[in-house]
Amino acid sequence: MKEPIGRFIARWYSIPLLLVVWQVAVSSGLVQSRLLPGPAAVVEVLFSQIMSGVLVYHAAVTLGRALSGFALAATVGIPFAAAMARAPLCRNLFEPIFFFGYPVPKIALFPIFTYIFGLGTQSKIAFTFLECLYPIVVSSYFGFRGIRTRLVWTARNFGAGPWTVFWRVVLPSALPAIFSGLRIALPVAIIVVVLTEMIGDSIGLGYYITVWSTRFTFQNVYAAIIVVGVCGFSLDQILVQIRRRFVHEAPDAAR
Amino acid sequence: MPLLDIRSLDKSFTADNKEITVLDRLSLSIEDRDFVSIVGPTGCGKSTFLHIVGGFESKTGGEVRLNDRPLDAPGPDRGMMFQDHSLFPWLTALENVCWPLEMKGLPRAKRLEMAREYLDLVHLGRYADLYPEQLSGGMKQRAALARLLALDPQMFLMDEPFGALDSQTRELLQEELHAIWRHRRKTVLFVTHDIDEAVYLGTRLLVFTARPGRIKADIRIEADERTANFRTSPEFFKTRTRVWDLLREEVLKARALEEN
Numbered sequence: 465m466k467e468p469i470g471r472f473i474a475r476w477y478s479i480p481l482l483l484v485v486w487q488v489a490v491s492s493g494l495v496q497s498r499l500l501p502g503p504a505a506v507v508e509v510l511f512s513q514i515m516s517g518v519l520v521y522h523a524a525v526t527l528g529r530a531l532s533g534f535a536l537a538a539t540v541g542i543p544f545a546a547a548m549a550r551a552p553l554c555r556n557l558f559e560p561i562f563f564f565g566y567p568v569p570k571i572a573l574f575p576i577f578t579y580i581f582g583l584g585t586q587s588k589i590a591f592t593f594l595e596c597l598y599p600i601v602v603s604s605y606f607g608f609r610g611i612r613t614r615l616v617w618t619a620r621n622f623g624a625g626p627w628t629v630f631w632r633v634v635l636p637s638a639l640p641a642i643f644s645g646l647r648i649a650l651p652v653a654i655i656v657v658v659l660t661e662m663i664g665d666s667i668g669l670g671y672y673i674t675v676w677s678t679r680f681t682f683q684n685v686y687a688a689i690i691v692v693g694v695c696g697f698s699l700d701q702i703l704v705q706i707r708r709r710f711v712h713e714a715p716d717a718a719r
Numbered sequence: 720m721p722l723l724d725i726r727s728l729d730k731s732f733t734a735d736n737k738e739i740t741v742l743d744r745l746s747l748s749i750e751d752r753d754f755v756s757i758v759g760p761t762g763c764g765k766s767t768f769l770h771i772v773g774g775f776e777s778k779t780g781g782e783v784r785l786n787d788r789p790l791d792a793p794g795p796d797r798g799m800m801f802q803d804h805s806l807f808p809w810l811t812a813l814e815n816v817c818w819p820l821e822m823k824g825l826p827r828a829k830r831l832e833m834a835r836e837y838l839d840l841v842h843l844g845r846y847a848d849l850y851p852e853q854l855s856g857g858m859k860q861r862a863a864l865a866r867l868l869a870l871d872p873q874m875f876l877m878d879e880p881f882g883a884l885d886s887q888t889r890e891l892l893q894e895e896l897h898a899i900w901r902h903r904r905k906t907v908l909f910v911t912h913d914i915d916e917a918v919y920l921g922t923r924l925l926v927f928t929a930r931p932g933r934i935k936a937d938i939r940i941e942a943d944e945r946t947a948n949f950r951t952s953p954e955f956f957k958t959r960t961r962v963w964d965l966l967r968e969e970v971l972k973a974r975a976l977e978e979n
Contacts (some may be wrong), residue, residue, distance in 0.1 A: 614805040617775045620793040622822045622870060636809045712809035712850070 501683040510687040519672070523691050526661065526669040529585055530653040531699075533592020537649060540593075541600035542642060548601075549608030550634070562601065570594045570656075574663065583664050588657050595656045596649040603648065607641025608634065636712070643707045650703060654696050720787060721748035722906055723772065723874070728781035730767055741767050743931035744781070749923075751873075754900055754907045756917035758966055759927025760973035765910045768932065769876050772908065773799045785874075795819070798872035802879040804859040806851040812838060812862045813847040819870035837865040841895065857888035864892075868899070875900075875907040882912060893919055897945050914966065918958050919945055926965045929973035936965050 483503045489495050490502040513519040547554040548562070570591060581587035611634055619633045661670025669688050676684035730742040741764040749755055759765045770776040772783065774793040783790045785797070793799075806815045816834035825833070838844050841861040851859055860880055867875060880896075881889045897920055900907055911917050917924055918940060926936040940958055942949055949955055 612805075614801050614803065615807060617773070617793065617799065618801075618805045618807075619818075620775070621773065621795065621797070621799050622819045623793075623795045624822065633807070636807070 498680070499682060501686065505683045506686045506690070509683040510690060513684065513687055519669075519687065519691055522667060522669045522672045522688070523695060525585075525667045526654070526657050526692075527695055529588045529668070530592055530657045533589045533657070534596050534650060534653040536589065536593045537596035537600050537653075538646060541597050541645075542604050545601045545604035545642075546608050546630075546634075546638070549605050566598055566602070571659070574660070578664070588660050588665070588668075591660050592653045592656045596653050599648040599652060600642075600645040603645025604638060604642045607638035607645075610641070611637045639711045643703070643711055647700065647703055647707075650699055651696050654692060654699075658692060722751040722753075722786065723747075723749040724782075724784040724787070725772075726782040726784075728768075728771065728783060729779040730764065730771060730776075731779050740931040742771075743933055745933060747925075747934065749906065749908070751906055752904050754920055754922045755909065756921030756924045757908065757910045757927060758912070758914060758917045758924065758962065759932065760929050760966070760970040761912075762930055762973060762977070763927040763969070764930060764932030765927050766878050768927075769799070769878050769908060769910055772874075773797055773876050775799070795822070795870055796872050797874045797876055798867045798870045799876045800863055800867050800878065800880045802882045804851065804863045806859060806862055806866070808851050811848050811850055812843060812854065812865075815851070815862060816866045816869045819866060834865075834869060837868045838862070840868065840899075841865045857884050857892065860884065860892060861895075864896070864899075868903075873906060875905050875909075877907060877909045879911055880909075881916065889913075889916070894945075894947075896920065901944075914959055914962050915950070918955055918962065919950060924958070924962060926962060926969070929969045929976055935969060936962075938962065 486500075486503050490497050490500060510519070544558075548558055549555070573594075574591075577587045577590055581590050615633050615637065616629055619629050624632070657668065658670040658673070661668035662674045663670075665671045669692055673685050673688045676682070676688070725745060725747045727744040727746055728742055729740070729744060731738055731740040733739070745768070757765050757768070767776060771778050772785075772790070774790060774797070777791075806812070807818070810818070813831070813834050816837050817830045820830040820833055835844065835847060838847050841864050843858060843861050843865060846854060846858060846862075851862070854862060863880070881892050884892065893916060899905070900920075907920075909917070909920060921940055924936075924938040924940060925934055926938070927933070928935045938958065938961070940954075942952070942954060
């Protein structure tokens, strides 16, 4: 996809602007360079830590965990939402329990999960799964509920059975809402993994941030934060591209 | 033997702990190739009646037989068309028309060819690749009509299909529907609020009472071809006045029902 140069600038100029403001704030002594090193120092550390493979390793650990938990939540959550929305028996059984758990911070279960799954990857994935499950299920659930009866009737009129109706009417109708849920859940996955790694682990970007914070070497902390941000942003863009592939949008509809 | 035979059809449902009777012992026979217009006050159960014949809603009691077989599920022998087009928004006009052909098991090339013919028939050939939201109200209904033709049911069930259109588009579509009905020899159940439309299109006109819905009058309209002249003929005005007199009473009753 080619963008005219003018639009490219209009879309991205805020990033160099931020770097300039950052550099000015540090050079003028407005902020302590000990707490916030200048962009040059951070970028230098960022590069050397990437080239040495240290940040790449920790990022791979964190991303692997986040994506595993996210994928698990999507795999379980979307069919679960469909079942709750379309089958009254399932709705009556699970809806109260499910929404009861919604406001509970899953991190409260940290000691228990650690006991069951240990401090490693398993407990991180379990947490991510739980935290991602909610936005995915809630959004998909409303997507599956808000289906126009007349479209279902029309398909049945053509002689479509329940499975054809599901795959060709119910699912396409619910897809925009499902993708909204996925887009909310994806950054949540990264946040949860980094956070739990900060609490207790010996690998991952969260661990990396904690270690360098305790050493007051903040350029490494910022380098890791930038990596988290770039990873999250890239994954979101990938999700947007996948959405574009599967969800019909009117060519002239506002994006 | 009539095509559609309905014997003391009842339909009621419960809302706010009150039993509401929508249709009350409705009996009716419809012959093949009839164009039956149905008018009645708002809430008289004429849409529900159509949905039951379509097999989308269940009946509370009575019997509905089509071609002498009891009817209780939707099927491609009856084709429904709604006021709100009900095109699949994620499919183009062409893909929408293709779907019923696919369900019939036609090969892809044949489907596309036939779908294009149906779209041409309703003057939408040029817009085949547009999505429903890119089409105007009249074009959407034309696409829905093309899809109905592709399904090719014995019976058209039409629930105010032109109700949301402006009057010029509406008259044009009425003429097109009339031509289709004449040439393809279909049976049509056509629910409408518009008396002119009901008289212009129908060979038979049913006036429903206010809720609970019963048949108040069953009028034959003898005019073979419905040219533009028919709209200004004395026959047209006579029927129109008669229907309105019958309907007026029921509309007032329905209003009283609403106010209580």
